[in-house]
Amino acid sequence: MTNSIPEIGKNTEVIFVIGSNTAECHPLVARQIIKARERGARLIVADPRLTEMANKADIWLRVPAGYNIPLINCLLHVIIKEGLFDSAFIKEHTEGFDDVKQAVEEFTPACVAGLTGIPEQDLIEAARLYARAGAASIIYCMGVTQFSFGTATVVALSNLAAITGNLGRPGTGVNPLRGQNNVQGACDMGCLPNSLPGYLNVTDQKNRARFEKEWGVKLPAKVGIKISEVPDAILDGCIRALYVFGENPVMSDPDSNHFRHAVEHLDLLVVQDIFLTETARLADVVLPAACWGEKDGTFSNTERRVQRVRKAVDPPGEALPDWQVFSALARLLDYHKMNYLHPREIWEEVRRLVPEKFGGITYQRLDQERGINWPCPAEDHPGTPILYQGGKFSTPSGKAVLRPVLFDPVQVPGEKAASFKNPLTGSLSELPDETYPFVLTTGRRVYHYHTGTMTRRCEPLDQVGPKQLIEINPVDAARLGIADGDFVKLSTRRGSIAATAWVTERVPEKTVFTTFHFWEANVNELTNHTTDPVSGIPEIKVAAVQVKKISPAEAKQLYEEKKEKYLVDLTREVATKFSQGRR
Numbered sequence: 001m002t003n004s005i006p007e008i009g010k011n012t013e014v015i016f017v018i019g020s021n022t023a024e025c026h027p028l029v030a031r032q033i034i035k036a037r038e039r040g041a042r043l044i045v046a047d048p049r050l051t052e053m054a055n056k057a058d059i060w061l062r063v064p065a066g067y068n069i070p071l072i073n074c075l076l077h078v079i080i081k082e083g084l085f086d087s088a089f090i091k092e093h094t095e096g097f098d099d100v101k102q103a104v105e106e107f108t109p110a111c112v113a114g115l116t117g118i119p120e121q122d123l124i125e126a127a128r129l130y131a132r133a134g135a136a137s138i139i140y141c142m143g144v145t146q147f148s149f150g151t152a153t154v155v156a157l158s159n160l161a162a163i164t165g166n167l168g169r170p171g172t173g174v175n176p177l178r179g180q181n182n183v184q185g186a187c188d189m190g191c192l193p194n195s196l197p198g199y200l201n202v203t204d205q206k207n208r209a210r211f212e213k214e215w216g217v218k219l220p221a222k223v224g225i226k227i228s229e230v231p232d233a234i235l236d237g238c239i240r241a242l243y244v245f246g247e248n249p250v251m252s253d254p255d256s257n258h259f260r261h262a263v264e265h266l267d268l269l270v271v272q273d274i275f276l277t278e279t280a281r282l283a284d285v286v287l288p289a290a291c292w293g294e295k296d297g298t299f300s301n302t303e304r305r306v307q308r309v310r311k312a313v314d315p316p317g318e319a320l321p322d323w324q325v326f327s328a329l330a331r332l333l334d335y336h337k338m339n340y341l342h343p344r345e346i347w348e349e350v351r352r353l354v355p356e357k358f359g360g361i362t363y364q365r366l367d368q369e370r371g372i373n374w375p376c377p378a379e380d381h382p383g384t385p386i387l388y389q390g391g392k393f394s395t396p397s398g399k400a401v402l403r404p405v406l407f408d409p410v411q412v413p414g415e416k417a418a419s420f421k422n423p424l425t426g427s428l429s430e431l432p433d434e435t436y437p438f439v440l441t442t443g444r445r446v447y448h449y450h451t452g453t454m455t456r457r458c459e460p461l462d463q464v465g466p467k468q469l470i471e472i473n474p475v476d477a478a479r480l481g482i483a484d485g486d487f488v489k490l491s492t493r494r495g496s497i498a499a500t501a502w503v504t505e506r507v508p509e510k511t512v513f514t515t516f517h518f519w520e521a522n523v524n525e526l527t528n529h530t531t532d533p534v535s536g537i538p539e540i541k542v543a544a545v546q547v548k549k550i551s552p553a554e555a556k557q558l559y560e561e562k563k564e565k566y567l568v569d570l571t572r573e574v575a576t577k578f579s580q581g582r583r
């Protein structure tokens, strides 16, 4: 996030939530939105589904899955046409405005209403509301990024914030809600194929030298492989061994059957997890890890706040904190510099190596201040809840670089793009057709966490969220003879799953929604592995799908097939032993 969570409750006048099911997936952030609403802030929500947030919105833009770019470009179009932009901010702090202006010209409310079905007047009102606010905040999540044009969409949102001067001030910003408790921390520590800790580019010799000196090894100068590129890299013979930790890709990666096929070609698969997951069951070696309540350290949350985590109980059996497993492995590989006794020593190394971001964050301060937002370069520095204050950006020119974003649902708008200097483009990689007439969009429910390894072992949660549900609109259900609670089979070009129909107006017509929480109906057997060229994120928010009512007997048969596929019976005994005291 460019800004911090409490600012939403305190300072924001207009909140634009796009592609985020905030109430179910980030309830604490949702609480801030409600708080803001209570003091008169206005809420715009763009989501194809009638989520709780959409239900509370002043303006709900029911964008069809896949059509964020035309929607955002239309808001830009109206703001520019009606002169609602911040000319002083644009002049002083941005470059590229004219190109954006030209690129959004064709995205008129009439044209975008035609393309998306969103009423023209709602588009105009939303643009006015956002642009006229003293402080407007954009909040987005996976309904923005999980497309082959996710990066382009984020750039379009940044354009929106920049031309209205909604950056670098309290209650403004472009705010991606990070998903996992410590995914921000993992990225901060260099768990990305192109960067060293602190987002230092791995291709820069000066950056590498900094770490090579401390670690006493030569570091590779090449950008590595992204997670979404792993299956093909295995099949190409580039990857022979895979070490997976804190990830259950058999369930969470798109086009799961393709992933499984690739894994069969590995020489070695190691999985380090706190439970015997669907992926671990395919591994040659499984290493038991300690979970969050069983170890010390820090987590960094979505607002870049580093927070202390304290061990509450001992890990069961032979499980160890991940850092201890890695250190032990390093020693076995004859590297003897990872002799840490406590995570504090690792953190001290981080402070030494990346002082510009983390230098001022000490364990002592973390204890006293309940978390510090980086960058925090010195011990007397208060931390940085708001990035880009005073319109100072981290680009070579110090200005925000605006880039035109073009979109065509059917094909990449190449010809049009040629007339711009630095454009980004988007188009959908799979559109509905006669055989696969529905759009499948995927995501989460409040009761479960991702692949269910943890939440499905929690009885109260499993009671309230016991099974996979497929949301389908009543109009479609009636046409297909599907009643609420019937079994439905979903098929794409990549696979089939069966689950229970939830006939509901939460989803628009011609769209179905389900999750990747349940192995017995894992939606990632259906999803598409086309990726974004910049970030590598797969297009898991849209696929063309066929929907069919099936009999309970057919559903039962499919269930038995999945049971065999996910090695459920075979491993029950081992699984119980593996997770020992943890259930």
Ligand SMILES: Nc1nc2c(c(=O)[nH]1)N[C@H]1C(S)=C(S)[C@@H](COP(=O)(O)OP(=O)(O)OC[C@H]3O[C@@H](n4cnc5c(=O)[nH]c(N)nc54)[C@H](O)[C@@H]3O)O[C@H]1N2
Pocket (backbone or CB within 6 Å): 018, 019, 020, 021, 022, 024, 025, 026, 046, 047, 048, 049, 051, 063, 064, 065, 066, 067, 068, 141, 142, 143, 144, 178, 179, 180, 441, 442, 443, 444, 445, 446, 447, 448, 449, 450, 541
């Ligand atoms: N309970 C629970 N909470 C979680 C998680 C969990 O598994 N369970 N996971 C965590 C993680 S890692 C993450 S990344 C976050 C994810 O949090 P979110 O991104 O909020 O959750 P999703 O369900 O993936 O999708 C968000 C919304 O995008 C909408 N959407 C789909 N297509 C489009 C589109 O084209 N345009 C727009 N505007 N919206 C679209 C969907 O209808 C959905 O409401 O949640 C985190 N929090």
Ligand SMILES: Nc1nc2c(c(=O)[nH]1)N[C@H]1C(S)=C(S)[C@@H](COP(=O)(O)OP(=O)(O)OC[C@H]3O[C@@H](n4cnc5c(=O)[nH]c(N)nc54)[C@H](O)[C@@H]3O)O[C@H]1N2
Pocket (backbone or CB within 6 Å): 142, 146, 179, 180, 245, 246, 247, 248, 249, 252, 253, 254, 272, 273, 274, 275, 277, 289, 290, 291, 292, 322, 442, 443, 444, 449, 450, 451, 452, 453, 454, 515, 516, 523, 524, 527, 540
């Ligand atoms: N169709 C579809 N697919 C998606 C998404 C979607 O919206 N739709 N969302 C994507 C997103 S945003 C995400 S983040 C991914 C999530 O995908 P995954 O990260 O693969 O899903 P999780 O179930 O969270 O898996 C985390 C694993 O870590 C283990 N674990 C927990 N704590 C620890 C620990 O301290 N140490 C170790 N070693 N292991 C631990 C858990 O038991 C679990 O097996 O899924 C992606 N896949």
Ligand SMILES: [Mo]
Pocket (backbone or CB within 6 Å): 178, 179, 180
């Ligand atoms: Mo995520």
